[in-house]
Amino acid sequence: MQLSTSNTIHRTFRFMKCFNQSLLTPGLVLHRTLLHGLLLTSLLILSACSTSPKVEVSGPIFYPPLPNPPYIQYLATFSSPSDISGDSSEFTDFILGDQDANANLVSKPYGLTVYNGKIFVVDTRGPGYAVFDLTKKRAYTVSGFGSGRMKKPINIAIDKQGNRYITDTDRGQVLIFDKGDRFVKAYGIKGQFKPSDVAISEDKLFISDVKHHKIHVLSKKTGESLYSFGKAGQKEGEFLYPTNMELAEDGNLYISEVGNFRIQVVTQDGKYVKTIGKLGSGLGQFARPKGVAVDRTGNVYVVDAAFENVQVLDKEGKLLLFFGSSGGQPDSINLPTDIEIDYDNVALFQKYAAPKFKLEYIILIASQFGENKVNAYGYGQMQGMDYTMPSSN
Numbered sequence: 499m500q501l502s503t504s505n506t507i508h509r510t511f512r513f514m515k516c517f518n519q520s521l522l523t524p525g526l527v528l529h530r531t532l533l534h535g536l537l538l539t540s541l542l543i544l545s546a547c548s549t550s551p552k553v554e555v556s557g558p559i560f561y562p563p564l565p566n567p568p569y570i571q572y573l574a575t576f577s578s579p580s581d582i583s584g585d586s587s588e589f590t591d592f593i594l595g596d597q598d599a600n601a602n603l604v605s606k607p608y609g610l611t612v613y614n615g616k617i618f619v620v621d622t623r624g625p626g627y628a629v630f631d632l633t634k635k636r637a638y639t640v641s642g643f644g645s646g647r648m649k650k651p652i653n654i655a656i657d658k659q660g661n662r663y664i665t666d667t668d669r670g671q672v673l674i675f676d677k678g679d680r681f682v683k684a685y686g687i688k689g690q691f692k693p694s695d696v697a698i699s700e701d702k703l704f705i706s707d708v709k710h711h712k713i714h715v716l717s718k719k720t721g722e723s724l725y726s727f728g729k730a731g732q733k734e735g736e737f738l739y740p741t742n743m744e745l746a747e748d749g750n751l752y753i754s755e756v757g758n759f760r761i762q763v764v765t766q767d768g769k770y771v772k773t774i775g776k777l778g779s780g781l782g783q784f785a786r787p788k789g790v791a792v793d794r795t796g797n798v799y800v801v802d803a804a805f806e807n808v809q810v811l812d813k814e815g816k817l818l819l820f821f822g823s824s825g826g827q828p829d830s831i832n833l834p835t836d837i838e839i840d841y842d843n844v845a846l847f848q849k850y851a852a853p854k855f856k857l858e859y860i861i862l863i864a865s866q867f868g869e870n871k872v873n874a875y876g877y878g879q880m881q882g883m884d885y886t887m888p889s890s891n
Contacts, residue, residue: 558852559829561821567883570821570861570875572829573850576617576630577602577871579637603628603637607864607871609653609695609742609789612840613660619864619872620651620664627654627664629679630872632846646673646681653695653742653836657718663703665693672696672705672716685721690714697745699766704751706740713740713753713768727768732758734770742836746792754787754800761790761800774798774815782809782817789836793859793877801834801863808837808863821875822863829875832868837861847876854881 560568626641649668660677738757785804
């Protein structure tokens with residue numbers, strides 16, 4: 499990503515701070531007990547909102563909105579097979595039989611990723627994962643069977659060979675499927691960990707353990723435990739419910755902690771680097787951070803399930819932008835869980851963008867409630883618009 503200059507971003511995003519002010523409620527009580535009550539209330543509200551009809555909006559949706567120079571555009575939603583086929587195709591009829599092609603393919607999504615023209619979405623209630631094939635315009639689900647049957651899958655990561663790694667908290671294992679969606683093997687023995695997320699390096703798997711509050715590192719080839727780091731706590735290098743992870747291009751792990759309301763950055767051997775965010779309702783603060791993604795310039799995207807928005811922060815943790823809100827709008831996110839940034843499949847999404855809005859990368863967000871299960875956004879710039887920062891004099 500190239501967000502022009504820092505000054506440019508702060509100019510174009512100042513409007514967003516006013517536009518989305520209702521998302522950052524000033525009266526949020528920070529005491530943890532009261533915060534938990536607030537989150538429970540939010541969930542009850544979400545349950546009611548999830549049944550509200552989807553609102554049709556004409557014209558593109560930008561952040562910030564025109565006439566400001568926009569950086570992000572809502573592109574599309576992927577919930578049902580018809581979202582990629584446009585109608586009930588013969589293939590969809592064959593796969594789904596008499597089922598409605600407009601019915602959601604996933605019930606309660608959590609993790610997601612994109613690989614080789616396909617969006618992969620883990621369905622905790624399925625249980626399994628759904629695949630939206632944007633190239634072949636088809637959709638299908640995988641649940642596994644026998645020793646590969648999933649019980650409560652949470653997150654997914656895919657290596658360069660196309661192998662899928664799925665964390666399953668009920669099984670206490672990481673399940674591995676090949677590029678043909680065939681089960682291969684499982685890593686993890688009873689009591690070893692309760693895996694929430696998995697990140698892949700060349701020869702290692704990094705697994706966040708929400709039960710023991712640590713990160714396990716396994717051999718990618720054999721599943722052998724190589725080392726682990728972290729323990730329950732609030733200090734540097736300690737974790738409290740490490741939930742989602744991102745192995746960024748700088749080589750560091752960005753770990754969201756629901757219990758500590760922060761993103762902690764550590765090296766691959768567990769050495770503390772920095773902390774982004776803290777508990778609060780202010781700019782750059784979190785109430786329930788979940789998914790985390792990092793673009794190529796080091797800007798950090800954090801999904802907050804309580805605020806139901808996405809905050810974009812620079813390397814120092816300074817807020818650049820936040821977008822998203824709950825409801826029945828096409829771009830709404832309701833109890834969002836995960837976020838993915840992708841540069842490799844931009845060409846497949848350009849057709850959803852406004853004619854002069856040229857995409858640099860794609861942002862995918864999963865939501866557990868409401869009609870929108872997976873929302874796609876694009877980061878880019880509008881041709882013919884001035885993105886330079888005017889002089890302050």
